[in-house]
Amino acid sequence: MTTIVMKFGGTSVASPEKIVGVARRAIQEKQQGKRVVIVVSAMGKTTDTLLGLAGEISAEPPKREMDMLLATGEQVTISLLAMAFKKLGHDALSFTGWQAGIETESVPRNARIETIHTQRLEEALDLGLFCVVAGFQGVDKNGNITTLGRGGSDTTAVALAAALGAENCEIYTDVDGVYTSDPRYVTGARKLEQISYDEMLELANLGAGVLHPRAVEFAKNNQVPLSVRASYSDEPGTIIQEVITVEKNLIVRGVAFEKDIARITVSYTKPFNGSLANIFTSLADHLIDVDIIVQSISEEFPPSVSFSIKEDSLAEAQRVLSEAQEKIGYNAIDIETGLAKVSIVGSGMVSNPGVAAKMFDILRGENVPVKMVSTSEIKVSVVVPASEMERSANALHDAYGLTPVTVR
Template identity: 55%
Template sequence: MSLYVMKFGGSSVGDTERMKRVAKRIVEKQDEGHQCVVVVSAMGDTTDDLIDQAKLLNAQPPAREMDMLMTTGEQISIAMLSMAIHQLGRSAISFTGWQAGFLTEAEHGKARIVDIRADRVLKALEEQKIVIVAGFQGISEDGEITTLGRGGSDTTAVALAAAIKADACEIYTDVNGVYSTDPRIVNCARKLKEISYDEMLELANLGAAVLHPRAVEYAKHNNVRLIVRSSFNYSEGTVVKEEAVMEQGVVVSGIAYDKNVARISILGVADVPGVLATVFGALAEAKIDVDIIVQSGVQEGKADFSFTVALSDQQRAVSVLEGIREVLPYREVTTEDGLVKVSIVGAGMVSHPGVAASMFEVLSKLGISIKMVSTSEIKVSCVIEASKLQEVVKALHTAYNLDTEEQVFVGGPQDRR
């Protein structure tokens, strides 16, 4: 008997009809002879609605109370899904994150998992029950309810699969698997049969929303067999694993984009040792992640350099820089938004020269200036103006031979059995 962890996102359980369909899918998995642990997100837009309501009461609500509020969305989902499974004549039990044994850091809003004490989950499985676990949440050592950050239900599912030594972790979503790019922009996007952990991690970090980056990290570290598939049909989906077979003639596996980008430039700072350590040490202390860093030429002992942060961190980052001006004098700080980071990813790029040049050529033909560039062995990222995003993604997708003749259907039932 195989043990599966099945994770269903908010779109898959968005209303009672979809909830019933998910319950039927889980029962079918059990009928195939498998034990089932199910991780569920909040229904549809519940989390966003809760955030909006909170901000009507307090523009800057306390992080602790936001965690108390937002974890209720998943608790509604697990209870309702358990009820739906009972209606089908099966035994199910729902657990919050803390009941399932998720111990986290005491960091509200973006806690990391410290340990999983899954005794209650394993005991319920021994009793032949279907176990339903709330994603996205846990509890700290001092008894505080915490959340794992947006998309954290993926992390819950993969971490739980590792803890209970599941045979596979299936992530159910509203598309048939992992695609070569966002099928909402390119409806002839290629569904990948398989993809490596490293490629998937790059795509997730670079903006692809199909999997949460921390979930992929957990899967890679614990060698969890990860399968991304549709909750609306029975397509095989995409397998994420250590090494994936590269399709003939395809060097780039995927194209990702991130709209949550702002560029900050520090102008006229002294070109002396320790400058970058001071700047980025202060930003790290404020828990602001920095992505691409570029330093321009030095003139008369003064240098300029730029870096990118999440758009949501832009003002905080500027405040940090203002706070260190006395110890690190500079002429001025400038900011720029309305940007997007577009990236190509592929393990085959290592052994194929000219891949980056092709990207630059595509952007040049579209008349687009590149503001910043970042590279690694398996990715190239360019920061550009956001106005031509869709045109850029489509052109790159065609240039790297990723177009297919099939049309992707997103967001609803298809091929229902």
């Protein structure tokens, strides 16, 4: 008998009524002869409420105790969902992270799953029970409750699917799948039937926001077929797996973008070894995420390094760099704000060397100035003025054949 893991996020379990809806949905799957594991997050705004309580006591509460506190959120959801199954005439058993055998590192608030002892879940599944598991949490070797950090419930679902040899891990969310681009900005954006792990990883990292990159990575490493589906409809959603059977032979599979990007350029009068490491170590020490990094060293110009960060980190980054000026040894800093990043993603790029060139050509045709460029094997990102973001994304989406041809 095949096993599936279904994961429902906070908005899908935000009320007792919605929780009953989740149970109904899972019952449909079981009636198709499957063993069903359901992973859930905390209800709606529960986590915010708990954070508020902790904030009233301390601005910097111990991380172990934050995990103890936050883990109650999912524990409430699992008990209510198990009650909902019973109410609908089906037997279910709820499992906290430790009861489900989810063993993690001893890293509070950001633990990685090390092992899953599946015995109790297997026994319950063999008895024909729905297994309702608390996402986002586990237990370390010393019996401390841990949480998995951002996207933790996605990771729980994928890890359980891997450990149980599940046929599929279905992530239910408030969108109905992965799109070629954000439909709010790109008129021709459409849902993808399939996407590869690597493409999804790039899209996830580029802020597509449907699935946490850590969960995608875990799925890829364990070859767990994932799907992203809407909790409000029966549509099949998007399947994420290793090899995809592409509907059309498309090199580019998606166009991603994000606003509120700033560029910082640090320049020197003479080359200085070790300064590059000093810059990024200083920023990392202050938890400032740096995205694209471009270094230029030529004989004609003074050496410089440019990098992009989110605008909301800008003030902090300026402060950190200013304090470390002596250590880093730079002469001047130049800042540009009001930028955006636009990226094309597709695993077909690897064997198609002209993809980046075509991208620059399209943007030049649209008179969009390109400020920075970054490439990976399956992605090209450019930094452009924020005012040009939407137009650039639409132009690229059309030019790479992602927009469906409508017969009028």
